[in-house]
Amino acid sequence: MVYFNMIERETHQILISTALERNPVVLLSGPRQCGKTTLARTYVDANSLNYFDLEDPTSAARLEEPMTALAQLRGVVVIDEIQRRPDLFPVLRVLADRVDEPATFLVLGSASGDLLRQSSESLAGRVEMIPLQGFTLQELGNAEEERLWLRGGFPRSFLASSDDASKSWRQQFIQTLLERDLPMWGVRTPASTMLRFWMMVAHYHGQIWSSAEPARSLGSSEHSIRGYLDVLTDAFMVRQLQPYHANVLKRQVKSPKIYVRDSGLLHRLLSIDSMRDLVAHPKLGASWEGFVIENVLSIVQPDAAWFWATHNGAEIDLVLQYNGRLIGVECKRIDAPRITPSMQHALKDLELERIVVIYPGDRAYSLHDHIIVAPFTQFCVDPDTFLRS
Numbered sequence: 382m383v384y385f386n387m388i389e390r391e392t393h394q395i396l397i398s399t400a401l402e403r404n405p406v407v408l409l410s411g412p413r414q415c416g417k418t419t420l421a422r423t424y425v426d427a428n429s430l431n432y433f434d435l436e437d438p439t440s441a442a443r444l445e446e447p448m449t450a451l452a453q454l455r456g457v458v459v460i461d462e463i464q465r466r467p468d469l470f471p472v473l474r475v476l477a478d479r480v481d482e483p484a485t486f487l488v489l490g491s492a493s494g495d496l497l498r499q500s501s502e503s504l505a506g507r508v509e510m511i512p513l514q515g516f517t518l519q520e521l522g523n524a525e526e527e528r529l530w531l532r533g534g535f536p537r538s539f540l541a542s543s544d545d546a547s548k549s550w551r552q553q554f555i556q557t558l559l560e561r562d563l564p565m566w567g568v569r570t571p572a573s574t575m576l577r578f579w580m581m582v583a584h585y586h587g588q589i590w591s592s593a594e595p596a597r598s599l600g601s602s603e604h605s606i607r608g609y610l611d612v613l614t615d616a617f618m619v620r621q622l623q624p625y626h627a628n629v630l631k632r633q634v635k636s637p638k639i640y641v642r643d644s645g646l647l648h649r650l651l652s653i654d655s656m657r658d659l660v661a662h663p664k665l666g667a668s669w670e671g672f673v674i675e676n677v678l679s680i681v682q683p684d685a686a687w688f689w690a691t692h693n694g695a696e697i698d699l700v701l702q703y704n705g706r707l708i709g710v711e712c713k714r715i716d717a718p719r720i721t722p723s724m725q726h727a728l729k730d731l732e733l734e735r736i737v738v739i740y741p742g743d744r745a746y747s748l749h750d751h752i753i754v755a756p757f758t759q760f761c762v763d764p765d766t767f768l769r770s
Contacts, residue, residue: 388536390520393420393513397487400509401457405477406486408463408500411513412617412643413491413562414554416536418461420513421489425459431484435462447472455483463488464566470503477507492566492615514617515539515643517679523758530672531656533645544655551649555579558616568612574599578609582619583641583650587667589690590621590639610639618642620675625687625700629730634690640671647671670712673739673757674699677710681764695726697736701768708768709736716740720748728752737767 397420400407409417418434425432431454433440443450447469451458463469473486488500500508515534518526525539532538532547535554541547559572559579568575581595590610592603599606613619621637641647647668653659659668678686683701689709690696699710709727711718718738727733728751735751739760745767746754755767 388516388520388540390416390420392520393511394423396511397424400511401485401487404485404507404509405482406473406488406500406504406508408488408490408508408510409513410490410510410617412515412535413558414535414537415513415515415617417489417491417513419536421459421461421487424457424487430454431456431458433458433460435460435465441465444469448475451476451484451486456485457487458484459487459489461489463490464492470500474503474507477504491562491617512679512682514675514679517676518758518761519676519680523762526758527656530644530669531648531653531659533643533648534675535643535645538645547645548649548654551645555646555649558618563612563616566616570609570612575609575612578606579613579618579641580650582610582613582639583647584664585639586641586647586664587670588639589634589636591636618646622674622686622688622699625689625731627689627731631695631730632692634692638688640674642671642675644668644672644675666714669714669741670698673712674710676757676761677739677764680761681768689727689731691726695723695730697723697727697731697733700731700733703768706734707731709733711736711738713738713740716742718748718754720752724749724752735768 397407397409409420411417433444435441444466451472460469476484516529516536516539517534518529521529529539533551538547538550541550559575563575578595578599581598592606596603596606610619610621614621618641620640620642622640623637624634626633641650648659651662651664653662659665677699681701681703683703685702687700688698689700697709698712701708701710709731711724718740724736728736735753738752738754739757740754741757743756745756745759748754753767760767
C-alpha cells in the first residue's frame with residue numbers, strides 16, 4: 382500500500398486531528414478499501430501496541446479482555462473494523478469518561494446502520510463522526526477528472542496500472558462484499574440475489590426509487606426489497622437521497638432518489654469498461670450527475686442534503702443546508718446552461734439563497750442575481766467561491 386501515500390488526503394487529516402483534540406472518541410466511517418486504514422496509520426504505526434485490527438487474530442486475541450488491554454494505553458489508540466466488536470462501545474464509554482483522559486480513540490468502521498446507532502447510544506456526547514469515501518477531484522487535481530469518473534474513487538481502483546486492472550479490482554470488490562462481508566455482518570440474503578438487485582439499482586441510478594418493479598423482477602416482496610436497499614446503503618454502496626418538503630401547495634415527491642455512490646462500481650455493474658463505452662451509454666448523464674453529487678457532498682460536507690421534486694416536473698438535484706443557509710445545486714452536462722422553469726420554481730418555493738449550476742465547461746458566469754453557473758473543476762478547487770452569497 383505504499384503507493385497510496387502518493388495521494389495526500391490533507392483535508393481529512395486536518396478533520397481527524399481536530400476531532401481528536403476535542404473528543405475522546407472519533408469514529409471514521411466509510412466503505413471497505415476507501416483509505417480509512419491508510420489515514421489511521423498516519424497517527425499510529427501498525428506495529429504499535431496502540432493499534433488493533435479486528436481482522437487480525439492477534440489483535441482480536443489481545444482484546445479478549447478489552448478493559449485490561451485498553452485501560453493502560455496512552456496517546457492515540459486505533460481500533461480498525463470496529464463493527465466486528467460492537468461490545469467494545471460500552472468499554473470505550475467508560476474509558477472516555479476518565480478524568481485525566483490519558484488516551485483518545487480513533488475507531489474505524491465499514492458498515493453504517495447498526496454501527497452508527499450503537500456508537501450514538503453508547504457514546505453520546507463523547508464521539509465525533511467523520512465520513513470518508515474514496516478520492517475526490519479536489520484531492521487528485523483537475524487533470525484526473527476523466528480517470529476518477531471512469532474508475533471511481535477507491536484507491537486501488539483509481540491507482541491500478543490499467544483500466545483492465547481497475548475493472549478486475551472492482552469486480553473482486555463486489556464479489557467479496559456480497560460473498561464475505563455482508564454475511565459476516567448478519568445478512569442472510571444469497572449473494573446472487575443481492576448482485577441481481579444491485580445491478581437493478583444501477584439501472585435506477587439518478588431516478589426516483591420504487592420498490593414495486595424490482596420486487597416483481599426478483600419475485601420478492603416490496604418489504605424485502607426495501608431491506609436489500611437498506612443493506613447496500615448501510616454498506617456505503619448506495620445513497621438514498623431523501624426528498625426535501627417545502628411548505629407549498631404543490632404535490633411533492635416523497636420517495637428517495639437512488640445513486641450508486643462510487644462511479645467506478647456503477648460502471649462495473651453496467652458493464653462500462655472504458656470512456657468509449659461510457660460516452661455511448663444511455664446512463665451517461667445520470668453517471669455524471671451522481672459523480673458530481675458525490676464530489677460535492679464529500680468536499681462541501683453540508684449539514685444536510687436533499688433533492689426536491691414536484692409531480693408537475695419541477696426539480697432541483699441537491700438542496701444543501703450549508704452554514705445556516707439553503708442552497709440549491711443543479712448538475713447539467715450541457716455546453717451552456719440556461720435558466721429553467723425548475724430553477725425559478727425552486728428559488729421561489731424553497732426560498733433558496735442561491736442556485737449553483739455545475740457543468741463540465743470552463744467558464745463561470747451568472748444567469749440571475751441568485752443563480753451562478755460553475756465549472757465542475759473550478760467548483761471542486763474552491764467551492765466557497767460559488768456557495769457564498
